[in-house]
Amino acid sequence: MSTVQIDKTIDARGMACPGPLMNLIGAIRQGQVGQIFEVLSSDEGSKTDIPAWTAKAKHELVEVRQDEGYAHFIVRKAR
Amino acid sequence: MAAEVVILGGGVGGTIVANLVAKKSSGRANVTVVDATGIHVYQPGFLYVAVGKEQPSALQRAETTLLRDDVSLVVDRAARVDTSARIVQLDSGRTLSYDQLLLATGSRTVMDEVPGAKDAHDFYTMEGAIRLFEALKGFDGGTIVIGVAGIPYKCPPAPVEFVFLLDDYLRGRGIREKTQIKLLSPLNRAFTIEATSKLVQPILAERGIELTGFFNVESVDPIAKTVTSLEGETVEYDLLVLVPPHRGQQVIEDSGLGDERGWVPVDKNTLRHTKLDRTWAIGDTTNIPISKSGSVAHYEASVAAAEIVAAVKGEAAPAHVYDGKVMCFLETGQGQATTIRFDYDHPPVSPAPARRWHWAKALFNKTYWHTVPQGRLP
Numbered sequence: 443m444s445t446v447q448i449d450k451t452i453d454a455r456g457m458a459c460p461g462p463l464m465n466l467i468g469a470i471r472q473g474q475v476g477q478i479f480e481v482l483s484s485d486e487g488s489k490t491d492i493p494a495w496t497a498k499a500k501h502e503l504v505e506v507r508q509d510e511g512y513a514h515f516i517v518r519k520a521r
Numbered sequence: 522m523a524a525e526v527v528i529l530g531g532g533v534g535g536t537i538v539a540n541l542v543a544k545k546s547s548g549r550a551n552v553t554v555v556d557a558t559g560i561h562v563y564q565p566g567f568l569y570v571a572v573g574k575e576q577p578s579a580l581q582r583a584e585t586t587l588l589r590d591d592v593s594l595v596v597d598r599a600a601r602v603d604t605s606a607r608i609v610q611l612d613s614g615r616t617l618s619y620d621q622l623l624l625a626t627g628s629r630t631v632m633d634e635v636p637g638a639k640d641a642h643d644f645y646t647m648e649g650a651i652r653l654f655e656a657l658k659g660f661d662g663g664t665i666v667i668g669v670a671g672i673p674y675k676c677p678p679a680p681v682e683f684v685f686l687l688d689d690y691l692r693g694r695g696i697r698e699k700t701q702i703k704l705l706s707p708l709n710r711a712f713t714i715e716a717t718s719k720l721v722q723p724i725l726a727e728r729g730i731e732l733t734g735f736f737n738v739e740s741v742d743p744i745a746k747t748v749t750s751l752e753g754e755t756v757e758y759d760l761l762v763l764v765p766p767h768r769g770q771q772v773i774e775d776s777g778l779g780d781e782r783g784w785v786p787v788d789k790n791t792l793r794h795t796k797l798d799r800t801w802a803i804g805d806t807t808n809i810p811i812s813k814s815g816s817v818a819h820y821e822a823s824v825a826a827a828e829i830v831a832a833v834k835g836e837a838a839p840a841h842v843y844d845g846k847v848m849c850f851l852e853t854g855q856g857q858a859t860t861i862r863f864d865y866d867h868p869p870v871s872p873a874p875a876r877r878w879h880w881a882k883a884l885f886n887k888t889y890w891h892t893v894p895q896g897r898l899p
Contacts (some may be wrong), residue, residue: 460708461810464672467707467737471751474867487715494709498735499752521753 449477461486484512523831527619531556531584534804534818535625536894541826545869559596570650587894602776624802630765638743662699665761670738671766678851685854705736717871784808790842850882
């Protein structure tokens with residue numbers, strides 16, 4: 443289990459690419475600097491899309507953890 | 522007693538469902554469509570109005586000409602839905618009771634959610650498309666930037682189609698060499714669908730259209746003429762075209778029928794509201810993670826109609842469900858187009874661009890009025 447305090451979880455399991463990333467972008471748009479977002483995604487494309495966008499947008503990818511049939515992506519809004 | 526079936530919205534989805542329910546309910550339903558204008562608008566045509574290839578008048582008809590004679594039309598705006606009393610309140614003060622309700626109110630654009638973007642151009646409304654063409658006629662070179670200010674938006678390929686048609690327009694006027702076209706995409710590819718993006722990206726490069734990925738428009742500085750992304754990049758423009766943020770209609774938000782952006786939660790197969798009885802939603806109105814497009818509303822309509830007819834007749838729910846089918850055309854310019862087809866279980870496929878797809882799209886646009894609203898195309 444992650445020890446990071448999550449501010450908002452986005453359950454995008456079952457959603458096709460690019461749904462999970464777009465939901466994260468939407469949440470970060472609305473969120474405050476320092477908040478931690480968790481995306482649950484079963485889409486393989488998220489494994490490249492979410493880290494690539496997080497780096498480009500200069501936020502912090504805190505953790506990527508595989509679960510049964512989906513992955514957790516934990517991102518901190520850094521600016 | 523006939524059941525009262527009330528349909529909010531006279532767009533493609535609402536109109537097809539109204540006609541199919543009236544036709545198939547064997548006189549056991551009174552069908553009423555509530556529409557704010559009473560004018561049916563063929564929105565896919567806005568793209569062509571924006572580059573001077575279509576007349577606005579060709580995209581509008583009176584809704585009464587598309588509805589069966591046994592469907593009533595109320596020209597008024599739905600203000601609020603009281604789901605416990607099963608009443609729709611209209612702006613005029615009138616109320617309508619319902620036994621079955623279809624929410625087909627679509628989406629609205631909210632450019633004012635983007636700081637500084639009040640005067641940015643768009644082709645998502647008729648007024649926007651007309652104003653954009655006027656601006657293009659007065660344009661004689663510089664940088665035209667096309668950006669996306671929020672997902673989901675109607676017709677995911679539209680910004681890509683627009684840049685191809687814009688390229689044609691500028692070449693036709695002999696000012697292409699004096700103009701830079703920059704497409705800013707929210708993703709790290711041309712648009713949402715990966716397979717089709719791979720097909721169109723080489724064509725963008727070939728036409729000299731610059732693609733910038735991961736650029737989610739956050740704000741505009743209309744004095745400095747710059748647009749800035751959520752990712753922290755800034756791009757200069759001489760003429761700015763934005764896909765505005767979209768949200769559900771005010772009546773959905775005011776009645777608490779949707780989520781925080783006004784999208785109505787429905788079962789992705791049956792289109793029934795996830796929390797309310799006797800209520801369905803189709804097209805842009807829903808929260809289903811699928812394209813917001815007329816094509817989706819069209820394919821969903823027969824399912825929603827069959828569900829409502831079964832409810833009216835007191836029969837078991839139909840076995841036929843919406844399978845996520847989408848089929849649309851994508852103009853690639855220079856008289857060619859491709860298509861995009863997919864459903865929940867099959868990823869999108871697109872053939873190589875060809876003239877026949879451009880002509881198929883043109884033919885569909887012209888014959889729409891006689892086939893789709895009546896439910897004649899399955």
